[in-house]
Amino acid sequence: MVNIYSAQVNFTNIPNPDSNASGNDQVMLYITNTSEAAGVKGFGLPAVDTEALLPFTGASAPVTAIEELKGMLLFVKSTGQAMVFNGLVWTKAFEVESDNTSRFQLNSVSTTSGSVFLPINPTIDKVNYLADPLKLKTNVPTTGANLNRLYIRQTGLYRINLNITFIGPAGSFSSRLGAGMYVNDAQRFQLLENTVNFDGTNRKINLDFSVYAIQGQYITLEAVSEVGGTTSYTVTNNSYVTIEKVL
């Protein structure tokens, strides 16, 4: 039975589908067509007729996530969608999202040193366009340093828009304001902008970073004031960060 648990199962007539295998090819189950010319065959997921028939929905929905069932797949015939269960709810498993943009609100934060890391609120509120299809905050702790972090799930090119509202003492914003960006706690960029006094009291900057980030890296952001400018200000929660996966 120990063998069964760790076995690699091969549903092909190729003796070793992984020709580069060196004793540990890291594939649990091969379901491989031997020849496309001879007719391709597929892998059929278990299916239900409608979404209402998915287990653990409606009155049967769990209160807390069922760890053992994370990753369970079912196909829904009425929608043509493969659905995945995260232990709590079902979502589409494979359909490519047209909206590859996550957007978060920032928590209010103050500084007297001229720079301050920006706390990124993970709350999802789709009515107000706060969403996270890139899963940058999924299962990321909401306390300590992790509150400031966005975790990259896919290597690629990202555009990060920061829309920050500053308030401070009258006349304090005579110099430029800006933002810095860190990758794995190493500073990569700082951009300075001439601020916009958009409502007579608050100052606002709106800038875009372009960053190439690798899976597993985390991004943190900070508000900065130009050297010689004010060091005391508050970033209000009328501030947002938007992350688009470009490539």
Place this chain on the structure above:
Amino acid sequence: MKKITLLMVLIFHYALMAQVTIGSSTVSSQNILKVEDGIRGVILPYSNIYTSFPRYNASAPDVFDDYPNLVGSLIYNKNDEQYYKYDGYAWNPSRQIQGIYQPRASRLGVSQGITIPCISFGIGFCFAGGAPAYLAPDNRSQVLVDNLLLKNASSVTVKAAGMYDVGVALAFTGGSFGAVAGVTEFKLTLQVKYTPASDWETVVSKTNYSIIFIVDTQGNKTSSFAQTISLPAGAELRVVPAISSTAISGGALAAYGTDTNSSSSYLAARLIKAY
């Protein structure tokens, strides 16, 4: 009966070409393996975190080794609660287009950098350094792809008129030699040559700044921005870096170079809407 068949396969590791159905007596000739129940699902292999995925290699550019025989593999990541698919180069979230297959975007690495010398006697001055070339070969493991066919023999040229999102990043290496104090600004300018006969026009210029301490040892400095721009077919793009220094010194030299690492230096374009 079919369950027993599967168990036999598991035990004896038989290579099997027959159609196997689990949970039903109905066999489909179009499936190699069919799991049927009506209410219960299947769970494919999972991992608690991406560092346990097959072919993980922290030193690889995209943290995974290239491995053609693993193409098509699926694995569930409990850490961020989504399936990943392997494309021969890296594991990608199943609901996102892999960068290398995004048909309307290019990311070009630096093929030839430049050096910007600076001198400081009382006040600082840096010399103009020209423009780096963004014609590095494609590299899928570094998501360096030119799906918009921007690379010409010696220029970056737009082939299709449209609205583009252009992203630019350029890292500077080097620093001051000698005692200086002040601020050095690293500026990136995106320029467009709209027609072969026209001059280079500045579209946007952004500044990244570095505080110089007694001896500037802060290492790499990177400037980056993104800009939306409407471009005609045939328009050329280039990036002009510049350094200005307000550092005060009794005498110091500095030499700043462009870092050619594609993680921090690139020119990227995405076609938002073709005209």
